[in-house]
Amino acid sequence: xxxxxxxxxxxxASDVANCEMQKLSDKAKIGWRLKKVSNSALxxxxxxxxxxxxxxxxxxxxxxxxxxxxxxxLFEKSGWSYINSSNNFHFFCxxxxxxxxxxxxxxxxxxxxxxxxxMLIAGIQYTFLSIxxxxxxxxxxxxxxxxxxxxxxxxxxxFLAMMLLGFxxxxxxxxxxxxxxxxx
Amino acid sequence: MSxxxxxxxxxxxxxxxxxxxxLLKEQHGYAIMKFVEELTSxxxxxxxxxxxxxxxxxxHESLIQKIDRDSDRKINYIVTDKGAKLIKKEVQRxxxxxxxxxxxxxxxxxxxxxxx
Numbered sequence: 340x341x342x343x344x345x346x347x348x349x350x351x352a353s354d355v356a357n358c359e360m361q362k363l364s365d366k367a368k369i370g371w372r373l374k375k376v377s378n379s380a381l382x383x384x385x386x387x388x389x390x391x392x393x394x395x396x397x398x399x400x401x402x403x404x405x406x407x408x409x410x411x412x413l414f415e416k417s418g419w420s421y422i423n424s425s426n427n428f429h430f431f432c433x434x435x436x437x438x439x440x441x442x443x444x445x446x447x448x449x450x451x452x453x454x455x456x457x458m459l460i461a462g463i464q465y466t467f468l469s470i471x472x473x474x475x476x477x478x479x480x481x482x483x484x485x486x487x488x489x490x491x492x493x494x495x496x497x498f499l500a501m502m503l504l505g506f507x508x509x510x511x512x513x514x515x516x517x518x519x520x521x522x523x
Numbered sequence: 524m525s526x527x528x529x530x531x532x533x534x535x536x537x538x539x540x541x542x543x544x545x546l547l548k549e550q551h552g553y554a555i556m557k558f559v560e561e562l563t564s565x566x567x568x569x570x571x572x573x574x575x576x577x578x579x580x581x582x583h584e585s586l587i588q589k590i591d592r593d594s595d596r597k598i599n600y601i602v603t604d605k606g607a608k609l610i611k612k613e614v615q616r617x618x619x620x621x622x623x624x625x626x627x628x629x630x631x632x633x634x635x636x637x638x639x
Binding site: 396398400405406409410412413414416417419438439440441442443445446449450 | 538568
């Protein structure tokens with residue numbers, strides 16, 4: 340019998356993130372515990388185990404090497420067991436009833452604003468790359484081999500898609516951060 | 524963007540307020556959580572992610588500073604002069620606000636008793 344399986348992730352944008360964490364909780368209840376979150380957080384690796392009532396949560400913070408042990412220690416002592424990290428997202432689980440890792444909405448607001456900024460910068464970088472490869476593609480039209488032109492055209496396409504992805508996620512994250520910022 | 528980020532233009536959030544209070548004395552991360560929990564008799568529990576995010580943010584705004592000791596691996600923090608000034612002002616501000624609230628309630632209660 341297989342004791343490992345893969346589940347795809349839908350990302351960590353606010354409401355979706357809560358659903359994702361709930362999804363993992365539901366899986367733990369029927370005996371599939373989160374073992375690892377893949378690189379880029381595209382999917383989860385679950386492992387067969389005893390059914391357990393667990394809650395899952397994540398944090399987003401860029402850590403320096405010397406901060407990691409202090410950081411994990413803090414979570415461990417607050418009752419949250421560390422699972423693993425992927426692209427500055429850190430995943431934790433705890434028994435039901437453990438106080439949440441985020442006790443104030445402003446924390447998420449700050450985190451999403453940071454994410455939005457990173458995506459915006461990525462978008463701008465890909466814009467430049469797209470422009471360069473667009474010009475190269477045009478230039479090779481007259482003097483170079485077809486293969487070279489094909490490659491530059493393909494790269495142009497990829498960078499253009501990355502650029503759009505960057506800008507769209509930046510807007511999405513920004514809107515989420517605004518939503519968390521609402522005070523009465 | 525920085526407008527909403529800054530501790531100076533905006534009042535401290537409740538968690539930031541308690542963390543600054545805790546750091547009037549040098550402490551490490553978990554000790555801050557315990558300090559706040561004890562101070563408020565368990566009414567306020569700061570989550571580890573909130574604590575860490577705020578510590579990073581306040582270091583960045585130089586309200587607090589890191590103290591690296593070779594003897595133990597734990598990173599300790601303490602308020603800077605700027606942070607100490609801010610928390611003093613903030614305690615005063617919150618006290619004034621609470622007094623305003625009390626004044627309103629006293630007035631209302633006084634009126635109710637007169638009507639009886």
